Structure formats: C-alpha cells, structure tokens
Amino acid sequence: AQKVTQAQTEISVVEKEDVTLDCVYETRDTTYYLFWYKQPPSGELVFLIRRNSFDEQNEISGRYSWNFQKSTSSFNFTITASQVVDSAVYFCALSELTGGGNKLTFGTGTQLKVEL
C-alpha cells in the first residue's frame, strides 16, 4: 500500500524567513507522480505542483522550489521569503494508477503559520 508521511504537523515562521515542508512517501511502483496542494484558511484545495518519478531535477517557480530525491523517497517544498498569505495547510500526495483512473494518497498535511 502507498503511504505519504508529513511529519511536521505545524510550523510557525516570521515573515521573510525561508521554510521547508517535508514529505516522505512509500510506494512499490517504479513510475509515479507526486503532488503538492495548498489549503488556505478559506478551505479550498489549490493544486501547486506535480512531479514525476523519473525526473529528479529540482524546480523553482518564483518563491517556491521543490526538491525531489528518489534515493530518500522525499519530495520537499520550500518557500523563500515567506509571506503572511502563505499561511495555509499544505498537503503532499502520491498518485497510484488503477483500472478506474488515478487515485491520490494524501499525507496528513502541514499547517504553516507565517506571522509578522
């Protein structure tokens, strides 16, 4: 069975600090995809990024960057120069292909609080 672990339940930082959210996953599949979603206080789930298992090149998009390491089964997410608007719950998810389309296994989420 697939499993996603987000060991950090809650992180508090002061605005402009960098923060990294950890995600560790377990799967027997050789090809898989990993996702990050953001859930702001308003409650909706917002897709942030998707990465595949055969491309370990790290990616930067504005203040966001992602570090994927297959050797350690980790897919960490870093926010540079955090802002109050980054306060949200962040979920890491792993995709599994079934006969009925893909299914996502989510971690339990990390609550990020960015304070002034």
Place this chain on the structure above:
Amino acid sequence: DAGITQSPRHKVTETGTPVTLRCHQTENHRYMYWYRQDPGHGLRLIHYSYGVKDTDKGEVSDGYSVSRSKTEDFLLTLESATSSQTSVYFCAINAGGGLADTQYFGPGTRLTVL
C-alpha cells in the same frame, strides 16, 4: 476554476437520517472522486467514478454509496448518517485519469451529524 460545484455547502443533520451530497461539473470529465477530510488524517478517498454508472470503492467506503447517472453529476449518499461521518467532503475531477493527470477539487461540503 475547474467548473466544480458542490451542494449543499453546509449541512447539519441528525444521526440515522439519510443524506445526499451532490457534485456537479461543467467540464465533461470522465473521472470523479469523493474524499473526506478529517483532522489528523488528511484527505481519504471514499468512492470514485470512471464513467457513467462505473464506480468503485476507495479507502473509507463503509457507510457510503455513490451514483453517477450523468457525466456531470456524482452523488454521495450516507444511508443512515452517524456522528463519525461528521467531516468536510470534497469532490474532485480528473480530465484524463492517467497517472500524471491532476485532480482538481470542488469547494467542499461541511457536514455535521448530531
């Protein structure tokens, strides 16, 4: 905006009553999903659908049933609601259903069972 609506957005009901939640999409996507979100558990898959009248169980399907008679609507029914089903329910759609395809979520329904 992925064109997904959920109704109702909030509902309070009593133990033992039937409840139906509706997910409606305007994008004509084949794949639809129901998740529940609970503190300490993240999101867990209840049921999913890969076409009209084609559905399957997810991780936490006990006590729930689903139906999909039209591409655009996916209904989740609690036949006899229990307090343990108090949760936030999210519907999701997926255009392609492939491993790489992204799931997009509706706004959620907050259900309280007293």
